[in-house]
Amino acid sequence: MKRFLTTVATVAGVLALAGTLFAAQTGTAAQAEKPKATKAAKAPKAMTAMGAIKEAAADKLTITTKAGDETFAVGADTKIHEGAKAMTAADLSGLTGQNAKVTYTETGGTKTATAIVITKAKAPKAPKEPKK
Numbered sequence: 142m143k144r145f146l147t148t149v150a151t152v153a154g155v156l157a158l159a160g161t162l163f164a165a166q167t168g169t170a171a172q173a174e175k176p177k178a179t180k181a182a183k184a185p186k187a188m189t190a191m192g193a194i195k196e197a198a199a200d201k202l203t204i205t206t207k208a209g210d211e212t213f214a215v216g217a218d219t220k221i222h223e224g225a226k227a228m229t230a231a232d233l234s235g236l237t238g239q240n241a242k243v244t245y246t247e248t249g250g251t252k253t254a255t256a257i258v259i260t261k262a263k264a265p266k267a268p269k270e271p272k273k
Contacts, residue, residue: 185246187255194241194259197233202254204241213245213254223259233257 190213192206203212215221221228223236236259244256 185248187244187246189242189244191240191242194233194236194239196237197230199230202230202233202241202243202257204243211243211252213243213252215254215257219254220256221259222257228259233259 190204190206190211192204192211195203195205195210197203197215200215201212202215203210215230215233219230221230221233240260242258242260243254245252245254247253
């Protein structure tokens with residue numbers, strides 16, 4: 142009788158293990174059949190540019206950088222600040238000559254500004270007087 146119960150317990154254990162392994166394989170197969178197109182597209186990498194504001198409009202900003210002029214699309218989601226003061230795209234037109242740091246993404250050749258930080262233009266250094 143003892144041997145019979147041991148055999149029944151062993152068979153039950155083997156069946157339980159086999160059922161668990163079968164269920165795990167079925168779940169993996171179902172996951173593998175999902176199309177790969179459901180993965181989200183990677184977000185474009187954020188880049189920065191710094192330079193003086195050349196011209197600005199409600200929907201675009203052009204700055205002069207060391208590499209030349211760069212133009213950015215400005216949208217309703219673009220965050221614009223001058224120090225702690227929040228600004229709108231319309232405020233940019235009066236800031237020609239001010240320095241700006243533009244954080245942007247580039248998609249399909251279009252640079253779209255995500256954030257613009259305005260800084261005051263540095264005053265030119267006064268020439269040193271010769272020592273007498």
